[in-house]
Amino acid sequence: MNFVDYLFENVPNLYKECILSRDGTLTYGDLIERVDALAGDLAIKLGQGNECLLLAENTPFFIIVYLAVIKSGNTALLVETRIADDQLATIFRECHIRCAFVQKKYLAKIPDTCTIFTEDNLPTPSPSKTIDFSSVKDDDVAVVIFTSGSTGTKKGVMLTHRNLCANTGSIVQYLGLTKEDRICATLPFFYCYGASLLHTHLRVGGSIVLSNNIFLAGALRDINTYACTGFAGVPSTYQILVNKTPFLKEPLPTLRLMQQAGGQLPNKYIRQIAEAFPEKHFFVMYGATEATARLSYLPSGEIHTRLGSIGKGIPGVTLEVIDEKGNPVKPGETGEIVASGANIMKGYYGDPEGTQSVIRNGKLFTGDLATVDEDGYIFIIGRAKNIIKSGGYRISHNEIEEFICSLDGVAGCVVLGLPDEIMGEAIVAVIQPGNTPETISKEEIHQHCTKHLPSYKVPTAIHFVKEFPLNASDKVDKQAITASLLSSKQKKEEGG
Amino acid sequence: MASFEEQTIKNIFCEVLCIPAEEITDTLAYNSCVQWDSLKHLQIVAMIEEKFEIEIDMDDIIAMENYGKVKEILHKYLT
Numbered sequence: 188m189n190f191v192d193y194l195f196e197n198v199p200n201l202y203k204e205c206i207l208s209r210d211g212t213l214t215y216g217d218l219i220e221r222v223d224a225l226a227g228d229l230a231i232k233l234g235q236g237n238e239c240l241l242l243a244e245n246t247p248f249f250i251i252v253y254l255a256v257i258k259s260g261n262t263a264l265l266v267e268t269r270i271a272d273d274q275l276a277t278i279f280r281e282c283h284i285r286c287a288f289v290q291k292k293y294l295a296k297i298p299d300t301c302t303i304f305t306e307d308n309l310p311t312p313s314p315s316k317t318i319d320f321s322s323v324k325d326d327d328v329a330v331v332i333f334t335s336g337s338t339g340t341k342k343g344v345m346l347t348h349r350n351l352c353a354n355t356g357s358i359v360q361y362l363g364l365t366k367e368d369r370i371c372a373t374l375p376f377f378y379c380y381g382a383s384l385l386h387t388h389l390r391v392g393g394s395i396v397l398s399n400n401i402f403l404a405g406a407l408r409d410i411n412t413y414a415c416t417g418f419a420g421v422p423s424t425y426q427i428l429v430n431k432t433p434f435l436k437e438p439l440p441t442l443r444l445m446q447q448a449g450g451q452l453p454n455k456y457i458r459q460i461a462e463a464f465p466e467k468h469f470f471v472m473y474g475a476t477e478a479t480a481r482l483s484y485l486p487s488g489e490i491h492t493r494l495g496s497i498g499k500g501i502p503g504v505t506l507e508v509i510d511e512k513g514n515p516v517k518p519g520e521t522g523e524i525v526a527s528g529a530n531i532m533k534g535y536y537g538d539p540e541g542t543q544s545v546i547r548n549g550k551l552f553t554g555d556l557a558t559v560d561e562d563g564y565i566f567i568i569g570r571a572k573n574i575i576k577s578g579g580y581r582i583s584h585n586e587i588e589e590f591i592c593s594l595d596g597v598a599g600c601v602v603l604g605l606p607d608e609i610m611g612e613a614i615v616a617v618i619q620p621g622n623t624p625e626t627i628s629k630e631e632i633h634q635h636c637t638k639h640l641p642s643y644k645v646p647t648a649i650h651f652v653k654e655f656p657l658n659a660s661d662k663v664d665k666q667a668i669t670a671s672l673l674s675s676k677q678k679k680e681e682g683g
Numbered sequence: 684m685a686s687f688e689e690q691t692i693k694n695i696f697c698e699v700l701c702i703p704a705e706e707i708t709d710t711l712a713y714n715s716c717v718q719w720d721s722l723k724h725l726q727i728v729a730m731i732e733e734k735f736e737i738e739i740d741m742d743d744i745i746a747m748e749n750y751g752k753v754k755e756i757l758h759k760y761l762t
Contacts (some may be wrong), residue, residue, distance in 0.1 A: 269720070292715055401713045401724050402744045427725070432741055623733070653729045657722050 189323045190348040191226075191258035193355070195219060199366045199392040206247055207369075207413055208397035213247055215392070218254075225255035227318040228310040235260030235322065238283050238331070242266050242297070243290035245376050245397045248306040250385065252288040253376070257330065257348075260323040261285075264331045264343070265377040267659035268293060274341055278333065281537055282343070325349040331536050332379055334476045343536030344379075344476045353529035354479035355386040357501045361484050362444065362470065364417075366392035371415040373398045373406050373424065378660045380449055383480035384419055404432040407439070414441040421449030421661050425456055430598045430621060435463040448472040448481070450662050451567060451585060453592035453599075454495050461490045473497035473567070477551055479530040482506055483565060495589075496564040497557075504528035508557045508565060518561050521568055524553045556583070573665075575604030577612045580643045587636075587644055591616055594635055596627030599655060602646065603669055605676070616646035617668055619655060684758050688735070692757065695730045696750065699723050709751030735761060 201216030213221075229239070239256045241263050243249040256263040264282060266275065268290075278284075279298055286302040288309075297303055304310065329351055331343040358364075370388050372395050374381035388395050398409040403424065410418060420428070425447060428434035444467060445460070452471070461469050468487035474480050483506055485498030500506030507515055508522040516522035527550045534542035545552050556568040569583040576582070584602035591600040598621035604612030616636075620627065629649040636645045656667040696707050700718040713719050728744055731737070737760045747753045 268717075292717055295717075400745065401721055401748055402728075402741075403721065404741045405745045408745070431725075653733070654722070654726050661722075 188325065188348065188352060189258060189260075189320055190329050190351045191222065191254050192320075193348075193352045194254070194386060194389040197366070197390060197392045203366075203392065204394050205389070206250060206395050206397065208247070208399070210247075218251070221251045222254040222258060225251060225310065226258035226320070229255060229259040229261060230318050230320070232310070233259070233261060233285055236327070237261045237285040238264050240264045240266065240278070240282075240284050240287040240289075240297075240301075241377070242268060242270075242287065242293050243377075244268055245372060245381070245399055246290065246306070247397075248288075248290060248309075249376055252304075252309075256288075258320060259318075260320055260327065262328050262331060264333070265382075266333050267375070267377050269659045270296070270333075272296060278341070278343075282331075323348065325352075326533065328533060330382075332377070332382075332476050334379075342538065342541060345533040345536055346479050347533050350479045350530050350532060351386065353503055354383065354481055355390050357503045357530070358383055358387045358481050359390055360502050361486075362387070362417075362446070364388065364391045364393060368393040368416045368443070369396060369413065370394075370417040370419065371396045371398045371406055371410045371413070372419070373400070373403065374419060374421065374661070375659065379476040379480040380419070380421070380474065380660070388417075403427050404434075407432060407434060407437055410439055410442055416441055416443040417446070418442060418444075419446040419448075422447070422452040422456075423655070423657055423661050423663060425452055425460060426599055429456055429459060435459060439464075439467075442467055444468040444470060444487070446470045446472060448474055449660060451495075453589055455593050457490065457494060471497060473565075475526075475551070475553055477532045477545060477553075478504070478526055478528070479532070481530070482524075482526050482553075485564070489564070493560070493564045496560070496566050498564060500526070500528075504530060506565065508559050516559060518559055521556055521558050523571060524555045524557050524565065524567075526551045526553060575602070575612050575614055577604060577607070577610045577614055578643050579611075582614065582644055587614065587616065587640065587646065590640060591618060591632060591636070594627060594632060596621050596625065597632070599663075601655065601663055601665060601668060603665060603672070605669065605672060607647075610647075613648065614644065614646045615648045615650070615672060617650045617652055617655075617672070619652055625651065684754065684761050688757075688761055689754065691734055692731065692754065695727055695734065699726050699730065707750055709754070710749060712749035714748070731757065737761070 198215045203215050204212050205215045205218050206213040239261050253263050284301050287297050288304050289297050291305045326347050328345045329348045330346045333341045333343050370384050372384050376382050376385050396413045398406045472484040474482045483498045485496050505527045507525050509525050510516050510522045531551045554571045557565050569585050574581050587602045588600045599619035601617045603615050605615050607613035656664040658664040693707050697704050743756045
């Protein structure tokens with residue numbers, strides 16, 4: 188089934204508000220009319236099976252183009268708005284982009300080798316012609332999302348109409364979304380988690396508030412102004428809200444549920460939020476772009492009893508933690524998280540080898556290491572490739588980060604392994620103090636670590652930062668931190 | 684606002700947004716400047732707070748949507 192037809196199956200009525208923002212409101216009728224018109228136009232001018240690049244922030248323009256491209260049987264290539272010029276050039280070189288839809292402010296990024304449309308010159312809708320989109324197949328690629336990835340090279344994750352329908356349906360089911368739900372969307376739609384917010388709320392006939400604010404505190408205002416029932420964030424979203432805004436003291440009376448995914452939020456914050464909002468549902472979730480978006484969730488009722496767990500597989504997804512021989516691990520043992528379900532991607536764009544390295548026998552090998560408890564709830568330990576190898580030990584950064592974050596006066600912590608001539612890798616902690624001026628010193632943090640962690644897990648160096656650099660998905664950019672630490676180390680060595 | 688204070692604010696914008704001083708005019712706005720995103724905004728606010736030893740109210744941080752507004756808002760903290 189065409190994914191866009193699936194999304195609009197439950198439209199309550201055409202006059203219902205669908206997309207709301209400071210710039211105005213689109214009803215379902217407005218949105219469907221504009222999507223159909225553009226999809227028809229694309230089908231006539233381009234045909235099907237072409238690639239259309241989309242580069243825009245969360246705007247009605249993004250939503251209309253995104254849905255129209257998919258509906259017309261073409262493929263939407265989503266890239267982050269902060270993409271580096273050389274990475275964008277690579278995408279243009281390696282993909283077969285027929286046309287690009289670009290928000291005006293990003294126009295300078297796009298080479299003039301293809302047809303470009305902005306919000307000012309979208310093709311004018313043709314007088315209503317009935318276009319038959321029925322030839323679109325479930326396994327046709329609807330979207331390619333270029334992930335930020337941890338290796339630096341961007342991978343294009345190909346998602347089919349079937350992938351998108353399956354994951355959307357699962358998320359709607361476990362969150363219990365209905366047409367009454369209204370999400371305050373701050374996460375970008377070019378990121379799979381952000382896109383899932385758009386998909387799920389359209390699917391149930393709910394509404395989406397485009398909360399594009401200069402500062403996250405604006406989202407708190409938007410939740411109240413627009414009477415939002417839902418909010419979603421990555422760890423940094425909640426850390427900024429807790430540390431820099433009165434979030435925990437806000438009543439937010441209309442808010443029913445909060446979603447958290449995109450990395451591990453330190454337990455301290457989960458506890459604070461759950462305690463501040465005991466009557467609201469707080470869902471800790473886990474996923475991957477390669478799985479369309481979502482793989483697991485922890486039922487909100489388990490938040491205190493299974494603190495730190497990512498829960499179990501979502502409906503329709505089998506999630507296992509397996510050892511090197513492929514057997515499920517026993518409680519306390521460590522293995523890799525492996526997933527199967529209709530939401531697992533078709534593959535990486537133009538990279539069959541890369542695809543085979545992560546999808547084997549129809550299962551996605553996530554590269555995430557985890558353990559399980561007696562009841563099968565999964566606890567992430569770290570990324571397989573991010574495990575720090577120091578002094579012969581294999582050390583998970585999560586445990587050290589979790590410990591340092593639990594200290595008073597610490598707002599955030601990133602632990603990295605940097606090359607070290609003696610240890611192989613040295614453990615370095617980069618810490619964001621919770622208060623200005625700092626109420627905890629590097630020496631005190633070091634003393635706490637020495638007292639509570641085995642000696643091989645104690646960071647050899649501690650750095651303070653005011654803010655962590657974030658990548659386009661608002662996740663802490665560990666690569667940028669590593670690069671900056673290595674360059675200052677090099678400068679020091681050259682200088683001294 | 685003293686001119687050295689204004690220069691300090693401009694320098695912070697140049698440093699964080701990586702754009703030349705002549706591009707930093709009162710009309711430079713969050714909405715249209717590609718470099719000025721919400722994270723850079725937090726960095727700008729943090730640097731201004733540190734440099735002038737002030738704490739900017741949440742409502743003011745939200746309202747600082749263009750450079751002219753930034754100066755106007757900071758004026759009340761710095762006088």
